[in-house]
Amino acid sequence: MNLASQENKTRGENPYTFEKFVLERENLDWYRDDVFLRKVVQKYTSERFDQVEKALIAFSPMVSKKMNKLAEQAARPENRPYMLHFDAFNKRIDRVVRPMETLQLEQLVFGEGLFASKMEPWESFVKRLLIHQLGEAGITCPLTCTHGLIALLDEFPDEDLPELQEILLHTKEGIAGEFAIGAQFMSEIQGGSDLPANLLEAVPNGKRYHLYGNKFFCSVAHADYAVVTAKISGTDKVSTFIVPSWLPGNKEQEKRNGFEINRIKWKMGTAELPTGEFQYNGAIAYPIGPKDRGIAVAVGIVLTLSRLEIGIACAGFMLRAFREASLYSDFRTVFGKKVKDYPLSASKLKSIENAAQRTTAGAFKIYNLFLELEKPLNPGINSDQPLETRKQLFNLRELVLLQKIGTTKEGAEVLREAISIFGGHGVMEEFSSLPRIFRDIVVNEQWEGPRNLLLTQIYRDLQRVADWYPAEDFVKNVLDGASRETVERFSMQLADLLQRPVLGEVSEASIEAAEEWDAFCESFFKAYQSVALQEIV
Template identity: 75%
Template sequence: MTILSQEIEKKGKNPYTFDEFVSKRDQLDWYKDDLFLQKAVKYFTRNDFETVNEKVLSLSPLVSSKWNRLAETIARPEVRPYMLHFDAFNHRIDRIVRPHEAHQLEQAVFSEGLFSSKIHPWESFTKRMIIHQLGEASVTCPLTCTHGLVALLDQFPSTDIPELEEILNHTKEGLSGNFAIGAQFMSEIQGGSDLPANMLEAIPDGKNYRLYGNKFFCSAAHADYAVVTAKIAGSDKVSTFIVPAWLPGDKEKEKRNGYIINRIKWKLGTAELPTAEIEYDGALAYPIGPANKGIAVAVGIVLTLSRLEIGIACAAFMLRASREAHLYADFRKVFGKKVNEYPLSASKLKKIDQAAKRTAAGAFKIYDLFLSLEQPLNPGIASEKPLELRKQLFNLRELVLLQKICATNEGADILREAMSIFAGHGVMEEFSSLPRIFRDVVVNEQWEGPRNLLLTQIYRDIQKVTDWYAPADFVAEILDGASKEVIQSFSMKLEDLLQRPILGEVNDESINAAMEWDEFCSSFFKAYQEVALLEIK
């Protein structure tokens, strides 16, 4: 080729490449390269830091590379889960078809035994925070649900039903290296979060039950076991049951335990996760917990853990968003300068970084309280407990609710801000994981009780305990470590709001009060996170 032809060939070719950014991003270790996260782990694990740190360091490179690549593959729209209702011989099988990579990632994650009695609770927590940085990836909701199922079985051991002990071992410790997956099916078409409105019926069958009716939002529909709420025939109260997906020997035959899957839902986010509508027609169900106390059991244990985990996930989402936004802003040049050299961009990066650290610090602090309390997942707060313990249990309950609504709400804002750092590339699905994680956090905001429901619950909770826990004392306990001025300001505002018609009839006064309550909860929880962040620093 002549020199002239070579010059002609070069014309019109753009030499620009993203290789430097992509290479740095792919080489990141999500734990080892996050000094703040390591600092938080060291602060809260105390004397156990060396042990926990070593375990997390061994897992993090795998999550940051291989598992992340699997998560990106699973997220592609052409491999979304779908139903195969019948086999070639017209047998109803309701097979949920998922990509090979989803099974591969699921096997790897659950093999970590994150809820085993052999694992340090802070090791499990930190590993889960790293795993959550993948986004949903078809595994984090099942992990969360499995945690709730294990806690429920631990809380209510049953010698009368040996199958429940087998299920506990299968999910908690694994059988021959195989760890089972849990789910929770509570919502119905007429009620959503209104569990008292459940219509699913449980018919006695000896010491067990048979279920009849419909569940409308069933995430992790591919799970081995599900926590299901239903009303025992003749009762208007909800009870809780454990329902296996298959009876012994039937999984290989794809013969489900007395139910069919009507369809897989098409969702905004967590798209890799099969969320289904299920019709029960005689499914064998094992009762768990006190009969007719299903709401207290389901909410006090299973949903509390799910809400707690959503807060951890939001912290993980923000940490990843901050890391990748900072990396890109230091690489990308526009109009002759790097993105991070413009004050407006730098201000956004600072906001993202501070929110990520504050949210992570709050998640650590709440989990620390959770681990320090005696049986923190007991349904309700028994009046016979010592007053100080009752107060701490109440604090945990409200902090979990506050974290769930505030971290998800801010998480969506922070993910959107991070995407803006990438400009047009920020919404390109193959360029960045942030659009996918943004959709996941939006979905998480609706799961386990949407914002308005939980805001109402917090208000009612605080009203109910004023005879033994003054609002000013509650604020002082939650914001212990903040300035006297901050504590006094929030105390006065809370006492004022408790006298306002927030739960009254709809009018201008109640609407304004409700708006103030919403704003109060966000700023109050942010103040709690600031205290947590100062402790770590």
């Protein structure tokens, strides 16, 4: 080859490559390489640390590599779930079609038996935290809903309905190695989070019921069993039911249990998760819990666990955001310097790291309180337990709500900042997982009660307990470990806000009070997280 032809061949070629960054990212072990996470695990597992860490070190490479690759492939637009309403012979089957990668990921995740009796609680917690770093991926919402269904069945055993025992075994321990998947269908077109507005009708038939009506927002449309809220005929009280998707022997025939799936919704995020609209035409349902306390049962157990899990998910999202943004900032050179060596970038990375560590420490601290309390789910505010126990249960109740609204809002901010570290590449779907996780966290902000609803709930809760749990005591107990000045400042703010028209008629005064209440809850929860972080570092 002469010199001219060689010059022509190389002209226009760019030798730049991302290979070093990609290789380092692919070789990361999400648990083993996270010094901070391992430190938190050691604090909370204490004498069980060696046992738990051994399990985590064995599990983490599968999440970091195999599961991550499956999640990335499942997230491609051409792999979104869709409905196949009829088979080739015009039989209605309502098959939810999902990609092979999602099915493989589902088998790996559920096959861990994360809620089985033999699984140590902290091992399950940290494994779920690692799994959440995949994003929703079509599997973390099903996992969370299954947890809620199991807790409901554990709380209200019913020997008169052997089907419920079979469902509990299938979801919790697995049958012949297969773990069933749970869902929760509560929202209706007229109500959303307003469960008392439910119109789905439950018609008694012996010990069982038949459901008639519509559920408008049903995530995990492919589930084996669902927790469904409905009103028993002739009553105005919402009750809770367990509804199998198929009756025994019918799953293989794709014969649904008296319901149809009208369509799969097109969502901003959690796109791998099939969310549908269901029409019930006499589906067999099994009652669970007191028939006149369906909302308390659904919210106190199922939604509490979901809200708790969202906080864990946000910790996972932020840990991944910091890890990958930090790695890229150390790789990428612009204008002769690495990204991390610019003060503006360095300040963003420092802020992302602090948020990720605060959120993780806070999630562990809240879960630790959850594990320490006997029967932490569904106690209600006015229980007959000793006063100090009631206070601790109340602390947990409010912390779960504060964590849900606090971490989803900050999580979206953190993901956006992390994306900015990547520059233009940050919004490239095949380059980074962060755009997908950003959309997931925005959806999580709306799941299980949007921000305004939960801010209202917290305010009302504090008003309801004022006679036996003064605002000053609540702040002092929740911020145990904070400086005296911090406790006094938040105590004064809370006492003042509880006298303001936060929930009053719309006026300049009530709007100002509402804005201050929102800001108070955000800063108060960050103070709690900071205490949790101080206990680690």
